[in-house]
Amino acid sequence: MLAVVxxxxxxxxxxxxxxxxxxxxxxxxQGNKASVNRGTPALLAAAxxxxxxxxxxxxxxxxxxxxxxxxxxxxLYEYLSETLGNCDFxxxxxxxxxxxxxxxxxxxxxxxxxxxxxxxTADAGxxxxxxxxxxxxxxxxxxxxxGELAFLADEEAPHPFYTRGFILHEEMRVPELIVRAYEHKxxxxxxxxxxxxxxxxxxxxxxxxxxxxxxxxxxxxxxTGDTVTGIVSALIEAGxxxxxxxxxxxxxxxxxxxxxRPIPATQVMDIVExxxxxxxxxxxxxxxxxxxxxx
Amino acid sequence: xxxxxxxxxxxxxKAKDLDRGILVFENTSEVIRAETVLKEQGxxxxxxxxxxxxxxxxxxxxxxxLIEELNILRTLEAAGAxxxxxxPVNSPLLRPVDIFQTKDYGRYFMxxxxxxxxxxxxxxxxxxxxxxxGCPDVPYLAQEMVGKHLADAPAxxxxxxxxxxxxxxxAYEEMRRQC
Numbered sequence: 473m474l475a476v477v478x479x480x481x482x483x484x485x486x487x488x489x490x491x492x493x494x495x496x497x498x499x500x501x502q503g504n505k506a507s508v509n510r511g512t513p514a515l516l517a518a519a520x521x522x523x524x525x526x527x528x529x530x531x532x533x534x535x536x537x538x539x540x541x542x543x544x545x546x547x548l549y550e551y552l553s554e555t556l557g558n559c560d561f562x563x564x565x566x567x568x569x570x571x572x573x574x575x576x577x578x579x580x581x582x583x584x585x586x587x588x589x590x591x592x593t594a595d596a597g598x599x600x601x602x603x604x605x606x607x608x609x610x611x612x613x614x615x616x617x618x619g620e621l622a623f624l625a626d627e628e629a630p631h632p633f634y635t636r637g638f639i640l641h642e643e644m645r646v647p648e649l650i651v652r653a654y655e656h657k658x659x660x661x662x663x664x665x666x667x668x669x670x671x672x673x674x675x676x677x678x679x680x681x682x683x684x685x686x687x688x689x690x691x692x693x694x695x696t697g698d699t700v701t702g703i704v705s706a707l708i709e710a711g712x713x714x715x716x717x718x719x720x721x722x723x724x725x726x727x728x729x730x731x732x733r734p735i736p737a738t739q740v741m742d743i744v745e746x747x748x749x750x751x752x753x754x755x756x757x758x759x760x761x762x763x764x765x766x767x
Numbered sequence: 768x769x770x771x772x773x774x775x776x777x778x779x780x781k782a783k784d785l786d787r788g789i790l791v792f793e794n795t796s797e798v799i800r801a802e803t804v805l806k807e808q809g810x811x812x813x814x815x816x817x818x819x820x821x822x823x824x825x826x827x828x829x830x831x832x833l834i835e836e837l838n839i840l841r842t843l844e845a846a847g848a849x850x851x852x853x854x855p856v857n858s859p860l861l862r863p864v865d866i867f868q869t870k871d872y873g874r875y876f877m878x879x880x881x882x883x884x885x886x887x888x889x890x891x892x893x894x895x896x897x898x899x900x901g902c903p904d905v906p907y908l909a910q911e912m913v914g915k916h917l918a919d920a921p922a923x924x925x926x927x928x929x930x931x932x933x934x935x936x937x938a939y940e941e942m943r944r945q946c
Contacts, residue, residue: 481907510898511906540904540928542835568903570929571834573786596901604785619882619899628858630785630833632882632901633930640866640881691870692877692886694898694909736875736886737895 474531474709475559475590476519476702477552477598478512478567479544485537487547492533494520497741501533510695512567514740515595518702519565521747522724526710532561542570545597549575557585564590565705566598567698571631576601580610591708594660595701603658604630611660612714615701618646618667624659625652646671647678662714664704666697670722672715679715682722685730693729695740700725703747720758724750784856788833790843791817791824791852798827801848805831808842820859824851834902837936838928864934867941876946880938883931892917892946902929917943 476492490502498505499513499520508517512535519531534552538544549572556579564583576598583592593613594602602608603624616624619640623632626639639649646665650673653659665671668691669683690696704721708714725743727750732742792798798814805812810831817828831839833855843849855861864881871877875895877886883905886896893916897909904927912920923936 479903479906481903481910509906510909511903513906538903539907540902540932541838542832542903542928545903568901568906570903571786571901572832597903598901600901601786617882617899619879620901623882628861630788630855630857630861631930633863633934634855634858634861635864635881636861637864637866640864688870689872689875692872692875692884692896692898694896694913696898736872736877737888739896 473529473561474519474523474705475534475561475564476512476516476531476567476705477534477548477564477569478515479538479548479569480506480513480535481511481539482506482537483539485535487536487544487551489534490532491530492516492520493530501535506535508741508744510698510740512698514695514698514744515565515567515702515705517741517744518699518747519706521744522703522706522751523709525748525751526706528706528710531706538570540570542572545570545572546575549579553578553582556582559586560588561586561590563593563705563709565593565595565701567701568596569598569601571597571601571604573601573605576605577607580607591714593701593705593708595697600631606657608658608660613662613664613704613708613718614660615664615666615697615704617697618665621646621649621653621665625649625656627656627658650678662718664700664718664722666700666722670726672718672722674715680719682719682726685726687726687729687734689734689736689738690729692736693734693738693740693743696725696729696743699728699740699744699747720754723754727753786833787830787856788836789817789821789854789856789859790829790831790850791821791854792827792850794825795827797848798825798829800846801829801843801850804842804846804848805829805839810839818859821854830856834929836930837924837933841924864937867938869945878938878942878945880941881934883934883938885935885938885942887917887942887946889946894920897935900931900935902931904928904932905935908932908935917946
């Protein structure tokens with residue numbers, strides 16, 4: 473079963489865990505509803521679309537309200553550190569949480585106590601904490617955008633806000649940034665770098681480049697990175713290996729964006745709605761052209 | 768299977784202070800004033816000696832949770848106890864990003880600072896999207912700003928709390944400068 477850990481931008485949203493469903497543009501968990509706008513609800517909405525399309529059980533969410541004060545995040549970190557060790561998840565996606573190295577480490581200790589190691593994906597604030605903790609290699613997948621990749625590549629930066637200028641200037645040279653992130657042990661075993669193009673990479677180098685279809689407006693649309701992470705998390709849960717899941721997810725997200733005919737003012741739910749059709753298309757293509765890496 | 772390097776490892780020890788920042792003040796009485804304000808509000812801070820790289824301010828600094836820089840600066844500003852300088856503990860010579868990327872989509876215009884992107888409709892100056900970032904105030908800031916005129920939307924420095932909020936503030940200022 474897939475677990476998704478993150479926050480909702482509503483101050484009084486309670487700390488809740490349970491199966492998450494999607495109704496129109498709202499996710500629902502234990503009777504609590506949140507808008508699919510961006511952030512973890514967008515990740516969950518995308519994951520649910522894939523789970524439904526592939527006949528999988530719906531993801532379990534661990535959610536709490538946090539508007540950036542970190543109070544909700546810390547309560548969720550504490551809850552996870554006390555309970556995860558006794559849970560049985562095959563994969564976990566960690567997402568929008570206030571980055572906190574100490575709490576991150578406690579959660580990772582709890583994961584280590586699980587009877588079977590789940591596949592670990594990290595994005596957003598939890599990925600920042602994972603990098604800062606020096607424990608990036610404990611993760612199977614990070615899903616940074618190009619700005620976040622520059623942060624991973626900068627061994628000194630404690631947050632993307634402090635990424636050094638000479639590294640930010642390298643942004644057009646994503647392959648070099650990937651090498652640098654691995655050299656300093658600040659990358660997970662696999663990286664899905666969201667940009668134009670998307671890259672799937674590991675310690676050996678770039679394994680796949682996904683560059684079609686191109687929709688320039690996608691970069692401006694909040695939540696489109698979250699949907700990629702949701703799609704890949706659900707594909708991993710379906711039993712597809714991390715690298716292949718990343719390649720498929722990047723392509724599905726692009727195609728879903730293409731189907732939505734986006735402009736920079738498009739909202740992410742319009743893209744989420746297109747995920748089932750895009751997934752069907754990509755899986756059909758793969759059935760026909762198995763083995764091809766440049767998609 | 769043990770995949771976590773553990774508390775005693777070299778890397779873990781090096782990473783110990785990576786999420787902490789330093790507030791530098793002009794003199795000791797300002798340090799004490801800021802310490803009082805921050806402790807009253809429940810922040811986890813400590814007063815200590817400055818690292819050798821810090822060449823300004825007095826011989827005491829305040830260490831604080833770096834991610835929450837924007838919120839802490841707002842608190843200190845309200846109390847009239849602004850620091851001279853704010854830097855990360857692990858590398859005090861680091862400075863905030865000052866590189867902005869822009870993209871012109873015709874009717875829409877996007878400014879990016881670090882990991883944060885702000886997009887407006889050039890005709891109406893309405894904020895149409897906010898993307899990027901990883902701290903929990905990003906979805907909140909988007910919720911509060913998208914759909915509003917740039918002049919009417921709350922500035923990220925007013926309602927944001929984290930370094931992602933701070934990066935969005937820089938993008939917001941650059942957007943206002945350009946539009």
